[in-house]
Amino acid sequence: MNLSLHPILVLLIFPGGLFLLASGLVYQWADRKLIARFQNRVGPRFIQPLADTVKLLAKEEIIPAGVHKGLFIVLPVIALAAALTAGLNVPLFGFQPAASFRGDLIIALYALSVLTLTMGLAGANTVSSFSLIGATRTLTQLFSYEAPFLLALLGPAIAAGTWQISKINDYAGQNIWLMLAQPIGFVVSLIGLMGKLELPPFDAPEAETEIVAGAMTEYSGRGYALFRLGKDVELVIGLTLVATFYLGGLANPLQFVIKTMALLLVLALLQTAFARLRIDQTVGLWWRAGALLAVVQLIAIIVGRYLTTVF
Amino acid sequence: MSADINKFVIPIGPQHPALKEPANFEFWVDGEIVTGASVRLGYVHRGIEKGAEARTWVQNLYLMERICGICSHVHATAYTLGVEKLAGVQVSPRANAIRQIMGELERIHSHMLWLGVAAHEGGFDSLFMYSWRDRETVMDLLEKISGNKVHYSANLLGGVKFDITPELAAEIHKGLEFLDERNRFYLKVVNQDETFIGRTRGIGTMNAERANFLGAIGPTARASGIAHDIRVDAPYLNYSEFPIKVQTHTSGDLHGRFIVRINETFESIRVIREILDHMPPGELTVRMPRRIPAGEAVSRVEAPRGELLYFVASNGTDKPERVKVRTPSLCNWSTVLSLAIGLRLADMPMLLTGIDPCFSCNDRSVSVKRGTQDPSVWSWEKLRQYGIEYYR
Amino acid sequence: MPIGTMMSDLVRSLFKKPATELYPYVKKPAPARLRGKLTWNPENCSGCQLCIKDCPSNAIDLVTVDKATKQFVMRYHVDHCIYCAQCVVSCRFGCLALSNEDWELAIGNKEPLGIFYGKEENIARVLEQLAQAGAEQPAVPEE
Numbered sequence: 001m002n003l004s005l006h007p008i009l010v011l012l013i014f015p016g017g018l019f020l021l022a023s024g025l026v027y028q029w030a031d032r033k034l035i036a037r038f039q040n041r042v043g044p045r046f047i048q049p050l051a052d053t054v055k056l057l058a059k060e061e062i063i064p065a066g067v068h069k070g071l072f073i074v075l076p077v078i079a080l081a082a083a084l085t086a087g088l089n090v091p092l093f094g095f096q097p098a099a100s101f102r103g104d105l106i107i108a109l110y111a112l113s114v115l116t117l118t119m120g121l122a123g124a125n126t127v128s129s130f131s132l133i134g135a136t137r138t139l140t141q142l143f144s145y146e147a148p149f150l151l152a153l154l155g156p157a158i159a160a161g162t163w164q165i166s167k168i169n170d171y172a173g174q175n176i177w178l179m180l181a182q183p184i185g186f187v188v189s190l191i192g193l194m195g196k197l198e199l200p201p202f203d204a205p206e207a208e209t210e211i212v213a214g215a216m217t218e219y220s221g222r223g224y225a226l227f228r229l230g231k232d233v234e235l236v237i238g239l240t241l242v243a244t245f246y247l248g249g250l251a252n253p254l255q256f257v258i259k260t261m262a263l264l265l266v267l268a269l270l271q272t273a274f275a276r277l278r279i280d281q282t283v284g285l286w287w288r289a290g291a292l293l294a295v296v297q298l299i300a301i302i303v304g305r306y307l308t309t310v311f
Numbered sequence: 312m313s314a315d316i317n318k319f320v321i322p323i324g325p326q327h328p329a330l331k332e333p334a335n336f337e338f339w340v341d342g343e344i345v346t347g348a349s350v351r352l353g354y355v356h357r358g359i360e361k362g363a364e365a366r367t368w369v370q371n372l373y374l375m376e377r378i379c380g381i382c383s384h385v386h387a388t389a390y391t392l393g394v395e396k397l398a399g400v401q402v403s404p405r406a407n408a409i410r411q412i413m414g415e416l417e418r419i420h421s422h423m424l425w426l427g428v429a430a431h432e433g434g435f436d437s438l439f440m441y442s443w444r445d446r447e448t449v450m451d452l453l454e455k456i457s458g459n460k461v462h463y464s465a466n467l468l469g470g471v472k473f474d475i476t477p478e479l480a481a482e483i484h485k486g487l488e489f490l491d492e493r494n495r496f497y498l499k500v501v502n503q504d505e506t507f508i509g510r511t512r513g514i515g516t517m518n519a520e521r522a523n524f525l526g527a528i529g530p531t532a533r534a535s536g537i538a539h540d541i542r543v544d545a546p547y548l549n550y551s552e553f554p555i556k557v558q559t560h561t562s563g564d565l566h567g568r569f570i571v572r573i574n575e576t577f578e579s580i581r582v583i584r585e586i587l588d589h590m591p592p593g594e595l596t597v598r599m600p601r602r603i604p605a606g607e608a609v610s611r612v613e614a615p616r617g618e619l620l621y622f623v624a625s626n627g628t629d630k631p632e633r634v635k636v637r638t639p640s641l642c643n644w645s646t647v648l649s650l651a652i653g654l655r656l657a658d659m660p661m662l663l664t665g666i667d668p669c670f671s672c673n674d675r676s677v678s679v680k681r682g683t684q685d686p687s688v689w690s691w692e693k694l695r696q697y698g699i700e701y702y703r
Numbered sequence: 704m705p706i707g708t709m710m711s712d713l714v715r716s717l718f719k720k721p722a723t724e725l726y727p728y729v730k731k732p733a734p735a736r737l738r739g740k741l742t743w744n745p746e747n748c749s750g751c752q753l754c755i756k757d758c759p760s761n762a763i764d765l766v767t768v769d770k771a772t773k774q775f776v777m778r779y780h781v782d783h784c785i786y787c788a789q790c791v792v793s794c795r796f797g798c799l800a801l802s803n804e805d806w807e808l809a810i811g812n813k814e815p816l817g818i819f820y821g822k823e824e825n826i827a828r829v830l831e832q833l834a835q836a837g838a839e840q841p842a843v844p845e846e
Contacts, residue, residue: 034717036721037716037717037721038437038713038714038716039436039437039440039713039716040440040441040716040719040721041440041721041723042721042723043721129320129321129322130321132319133321133340133656200434200436201434203434204657207434207657209328209329209431209432209434209660210329210656210657210659210660211656269713269714272436272709273437273706273707273709273710274435274504274506274706274707275430275433275434275435275438275504275506275507275509275510276433276434276435276506276510277434277509278509278510278655278657278658279343279657280343367756367757369756369757369759369789369793370757370758370759372759372789373759373760373785374759437709437713438709441709444722447722454734454736454737455736456736457736458734458736458737458738458788458803459737459738459786462785462787464738464787464788464789467789467792472788472792473736496712499708500708500709503705503708504706504707504708504709505704505706506706
């Protein structure tokens, strides 16, 4: 669907900016509520993520001794900014992306990686041993899932013949769902999304019982709120990407809500079903199984295209 | 240690999400591999043994019960067994049977609690939530029998406070059926789930020899194949009539400890059913003197964590001379410190939880390393002065 | 290679009611033997004070109004009590009982936590005496 709004309005209010932040909170609530229901619990009430954010913003921000003050304060802002920027390239809420150009798939993925990188930097900046280990794990995990995830998103790009997300969206809307045509790629992209968002079982970088909160340990108040908002926005954008590519494109807001919520349901189930993987097990899993499957899928696509052009 | 600038120290504790109670662990790590470990306990020292000397025998029963919340009944049982031995009093078989039932129900409760906590340390929150939901069943049973969910206060000096009626026995049977079924499911999950096995198999392996050398007791040692259990080696209460089978495992790793504890739960369920079906008759209490004759007695019971030892000394008055408690968790720390080396940091919380530590039980004695004048006896003033100097 | 062995339980829970009890909107009835607040019936009390001697936490005191006619007033400190029921067992005449209905005892101030049991006139006399004693000397903090 097309939305003719002034770019500044899109950036600040709708469908990016404030609306994207609000929907990030809604998706966080849905995620927590679904996980709770899977575990036979009640779960938080609807207003809980907003209450959390407001409370965090109102708290005192303690800057630990020995850190680079400027970096400490600026990194959460960069994280949130990067996440919001990625929202300009994907079909948020079923509307055409506000800034669509050739190759914006790479830019969107890069913006999301900047988020993870800033979290790693934030951890390395502080002197606490928990943060350092958390930062190491964050960056290690970044190196391990990036390649298979990108390859998995490349599959639909090859099928559509373009690197522009809005064009892939149109292609996916017109053809058979790529979830059926490229099932391996779908699985890799879904699991890769879990790795990107550091959801259990890939939450070794912020393993609560081992390293308190990983890279986020020393953050409190405003910085922490901004990081969390960044992660929520990343959740929405990640779901949008996978839904666009594999679940037949997003043509209007209704499709957006249904498809992303269905994906979130599956993600919540996968989050509750497994024990946490150690960081070395994560790397082993990704560089062996993940990369292999992604390459297999890619070869299958290339062979398929070659065969269709021949016959 | 001072020359290794590349390795740094990860402090787990005193406050850490992995610990339920405070203790200070320091792990020297090189990347993710642990190269050294040390522990400092004593954060929960409450002076209970000293407090026991100022209270009467009856009042001490409740003080000893509150050393720990999960193993409260075995503490009280060990204390009463010691005092009854000193007084030369024999309680009725029915009282012993009720004590045994409460003890085994408490063991089930403790093992299910531990299963949840260990799963949570491994990141398996679903197992944590489900096992704690099912633990509510056994807590409700204990509440119906005793009137309280945590400190059951079942024991009296000379017997027990309450009886188990046939209706209550029927409810216990129903609850046990549910617990049996759920525990079979958890055994299946622990045995089969690949993600969980990846976190537990091969972690902290020690063979029987090493376990003996390190002084491990309880399910931690039984997972390495050492078949020691006070209920079989030195039966107390009615364990000679209603014996249990010692559950061991040969793997000696974290996975084995899970299996041993879940199997012990099944064994407890079986024993409770047996006792309920053959409840011996008798009255609930026996007359106990107010002043216990002078002497010393040692009583050993099998707590959910291992062998619990009580030394009770009387000087003929109505207050004890000395009550010394040696809890099982204290013996298992050396296994953690020795097995931690070579493992990854991510395995540390599960290794710590694998021995089922109960820090409140642990902090019984205070050791004085450097004394100013007379190192064996310190007055209150000297202790205060030492503390002030230390923190200056 | 089985993974996700808890899947069946997880999916089923999505359609079941949560296991959480929504206290205080929903209150489960307490079991019959629940050890709640202490109550004292002065009818049969002989003033032997065995219950006071055996209490582990000094939660009960007996104030003698008239020993010959066995008029006593019992002072019960709800905040000291650990609800162990030792006093109930120690009393040979069955004067003490722990309620199984009155167990929601959390409160914001300390005033209502010192309860007096006994006949009305006795309690009034004891309170008078305490007030007099309190006016003569400065208030000593409760041990």
